[in-house]
Amino acid sequence: MQKFSKIRMNIIALSTEWRKEENGKILFEKPNVSPKIFEFILKYLYSGDIISLNNFNYSEFTDIIIAADEFILHDLVSYIEQKLLMSYNTWSKKCFVQIYKCVLEQEFCKELQTFFEERINEKPSTILESEDFTLLDEEMIIRFLRLEDHCMNEIDVWNNVRTWAIAQNPTITFDGNPRTWTEENFLSLKETLSQCINFIKFPSVTSEEFYAHVKPFRQIFPPDFYEDLLWKYINNDEPKPHSSDTTKVKSYSDVAAQNIQNIQNIWNTPNIRQNSSIQIDSDIIGNNHAALISRWIRRTMNKSCLGFNLIMNSSIDGFSSQIFGRKCDEIRPTLVILTVEGTNEILGGFNPLRWGSRGECWKDTRDSFIFSFPDGQDHTNHRYSRVNPVCEKKAIYRSGSNGPNFGGGDLTLGRQTSLKRDCICVQTNYLVPIRDDFEYFRASSYEIFEVLI
16 A cells, blocks of 8 residues: 555656657656666666666766655655765765765755765865865855865865866866966956955965966966965065955854855854863873864764863773773763874774663664874864764664774774774774774773763
8 A cells, every 4th residue: 555655646746747648658758867767766666676776876876866856755865865874985085066965955865964064064175075076066165265174285275176166167178287278268267266266275375385386377366466475475474365255264064154045954053163272181182182072072962062081091090891891881971082003093982871781782872973083193184973873773882891882893992902902993883984994903092081061
């Protein structure tokens, strides 16, 4: 009965607006749905076939989502959404922007919308690091440029934005050498970048970078703007601002809330600012790391992080899982941080729940996360991973034979962490891996804090 009800709903979706009769046949005209997509939709509608999804690449999933939404196949949209969440690392470099723009417009992709929001807020450079970043529209580019800290070198931002601008003029041929460009080349680039130029922080560009990557395009800059840039390198002064609307903001969400009222409420998130007053008594991380982590905690818990109270330090307490249980089982929430022997890496995780339990068990939460700082003391280079929405029941694992365990392998500390290689980071139940090396490793030190909220 449910199947026939679904078929009836989708027959309704094939409205007379798209249907006509010709020579005794009923023809459906849907120019935005390719024959390949329509064939899949029909197979799914009448047989529930989802195996043939394997015949599509991830960039084609956006077309399936759009078609499924039009044919009121919300269960199919949900299935594809979960498939995309589970395979993020497979497609994120290739088609991040394409999928991101698609789900923004879909009412039934809330989990993906939230995931994209969190991913971009934590690492805004993700959108310019995707191979399809030229698909971004101007409003999205400006939102990125207005960020106070977008985690990219400014010269890389300039080069990427320039590449984006060139891609917006497909009818004009741009040679790789600007010395051979025509006036039409420079004028089209100047027009495309007219709203973006003032938001690029050129004072952060070195003189060598300026000479190699900015000076060859001087014709696209307003004369007084370019003159001030030159004066900066001569006199080491800041160029004067050329717009009253170049205010930098803290988060990508803030920009959207100010500028883009016609995009879904995904962007209207609270303004979460880094708390520079956060202090931490740690031998592993500094106050800049702590401020960033407190921001992540605020976003997940919707509560301010007031500080961190050290409750376990391997240099004093050792690495025993029994000591971990005695000191930490009844404390909530907690922050775990550790160093990887033989590297500069710092790894960590946040658990909003008590660790303690009777026997082995999984713990269910959507508010835990794990992270890494691959370069150690450089807090701007980080990876951040939330628990996968479809795996929340396996966010935390507690066993008396192990130390802290996030996801059953995403970040797991063993029984005697310093004596043998029994720690591991393998993506299992969290969205993004925080290490590239999936082999067992030894922790050289770790600390556990009670998080004060």
